[in-house]
Amino acid sequence: VSVESGTGRIGTLVDGVFAIAMTLLVLELIPSGSTEGSLASLIGAWPKFYAYAMGFLVLGIFWALHRSIFGHIRRSDEILVWLNILFLLFVALIPFSTAILGQRPPSRGAVVLYGSNMIAVSLPLGGMWWYATGGSRLVAPDLDPRLVRHRRMAFALVPLGFAVGVGLSFVSTALSLGLFSLMAVFYIASSALLRRYRDGEHLTGSGP
Amino acid sequence: VSVESGTGRIGTLVDGVFAIAMTLLVLELIPSGSTEGSLASLIGAWPKFYAYAMGFLVLGIFWALHRSIFGHIRRSDEILVWLNILFLLFVALIPFSTAILGQRPPSRGAVVLYGSNMIAVSLPLGGMWWYATGGSRLVAPDLDPRLVRHRRMAFALVPLGFAVGVGLSFVSTALSLGLFSLMAVFYIASSALLRRYRDGEHLTGSGP
């Protein structure tokens, strides 16, 4: 198998972009000069730390999803490469749109930008799964079809959820933020608690 | 085979530089303070987002070309290492020259700088392909000679196209920008749509 058709370097590039985006969050959200280091001013800065933690976990979710998808992809082609670069283009924007959202109180524009960014990240991510699994194009031919279907549905629901959140911002930005937080918490809880059972028992074709 | 003669760490270094350059584009092109987060101001900032997307895709093109070349290179030597460092030296300048180009309206100096940067990136990239394939120096001896010739020609045409663009800037900077955009769009379209057929059918000697 030619190196060109492997996925090793796609993983290295993606991990690099995520590592930098995660570290840039600190610079964007908690500039060094923003606190004098007294206990009171540090405690008063808790909304910044909260925004940082949320932004970090969202990046963590997308990284975990990418890793999980590429755990099943065996080959690459130019279309996968370009879906992946499109994915990274919007991942690199997350620290920016998270910082805009971190301004208090968040404006409707900030919520729309953030939600649109999340949709723009989700679409090429889901697109890679749809493309790679279509006719077992880039995955093992014996990949469990229930796993393929289940994830296809999940990847279609994620941008839908964010679209609803963007729509809700025209009623109340607090509602949008609530929905976004709920989706993040729900994903982490379900993937850490449920997926081990689900994949391990009846969905995964590959071994542990 | 000694680790020293492999290409693994060249790939890690290159992926790291690209990951950082891609993420720095956001900082250079869309500083956090540049928008108050209202819908109107975000929409008004669209030229910045456009410049960001273009800069990102150009970095994506050069990354994809590097990955594609090194998919065929089997060994490394010091000359390859230094051509590669020269390549990175100019890749790391791309966020800078893209930011200069992003100033509206773009001056002739900005176009000349940008075009020269692209030529300076293309030459060592093409140089690596010419050097590695000459006498099958660093590639598999059975690499399809048509693939070698085809890419050699392509790598000679890229800097030529940018040189024409730089020349056009003395007529009109808009013409130069048009040519640069056309080259990027043409590359992505042709590589995603045509290369699968081309390489898959009759040019590649290696498997899928």
Add this chain to the structure above:
Amino acid sequence: VSVESGTGRIGTLVDGVFAIAMTLLVLELIPSGSTEGSLASLIGAWPKFYAYAMGFLVLGIFWALHRSIFGHIRRSDEILVWLNILFLLFVALIPFSTAILGQRPPSRGAVVLYGSNMIAVSLPLGGMWWYATGGSRLVAPDLDPRLVRHRRMAFALVPLGFAVGVGLSFVSTALSLGLFSLMAVFYIASSALLRRYRDGEHLTGSGP
């Protein structure tokens, strides 16, 4: 074995975050404009260089501990992934809390922030070792139980030490800083000088 269940990409992401955090220390602690480059002003800036070196070594310690843990972990699951992302969330804060601590004289708030950051980094790190080794969940079944126990104890002592340091800051911040430095020096000395004997002779089950 499925790629998804390996630990390769966890390592790449972690190494990327550490590489950036290490390099950001320079930007946070020694801004270019902070010295005019005369010998006298450079020598006068020694506390900044000292703070930089300390911060770098602490990042080095956590990196070495992570690498050492993952040298024994053979598989991954979602819980490990999320403990790891939590670990990175606090690692990325280290340059920030080190910079706050670097302000002279360090306030109690700075010491509490720094110590809390260290505790917050240590807990998920130790958590990964406890989780992975519990019932040989993610490690080789023949891993020496003495090595497992020894490290479990060590990972419980680290956050305890930092908690004592945070408590001491209410007596004297100098005492806290002394304890933190002592812990770092002790770790590096003991790991470089003693661990080769300890692991090599009777604790490691795996080969050299």
Add this chain to the structure above:
Amino acid sequence: VSVESGTGRIGTLVDGVFAIAMTLLVLELIPSGSTEGSLASLIGAWPKFYAYAMGFLVLGIFWALHRSIFGHIRRSDEILVWLNILFLLFVALIPFSTAILGQRPPSRGAVVLYGSNMIAVSLPLGGMWWYATGGSRLVAPDLDPRLVRHRRMAFALVPLGFAVGVGLSFVSTALSLGLFSLMAVFYIASSALLRRYRDGEHLTGSGP
């Protein structure tokens, strides 16, 4: 062989730090605001571009040396890890000391800082080679002893050359800069032109 004793993650961390240091050079040496993008102002900024290129090539030299050393190292231990972290501690300072040196005219303090930084990078780098090859501690037992000796000598000469450069700065900073440039040019020329013959013909024990 345990993963812990391999050198894979040392390479990833080192490549990450170099990738970031190389990219930070642009930010330190050529801030976006420093030029208005007219042809005249860009040409007038050539000393900044020259300083950038020199800084990049020096980082390239140290990266190539590290890669070359680790091409022969087969195992790792804690002492190698800590020599490596010490090496990175000073590598991460290179963009800073290069930026100080880039101020025109360079002061004696800047030359002393730069030279000292180079010495501080060279010592742990050479230390790794001495340590790893002593009694074939971490290298293959059949590594050509002439290669070991030749490189030991080279790694002892590098810090000596920089020490001479630092000393010369008390006569004339221009002399120091001349020596530093000469050393860089000589290294790149000799490694690219001569090493292929030398290693290939009679020094390397490992295959191509």
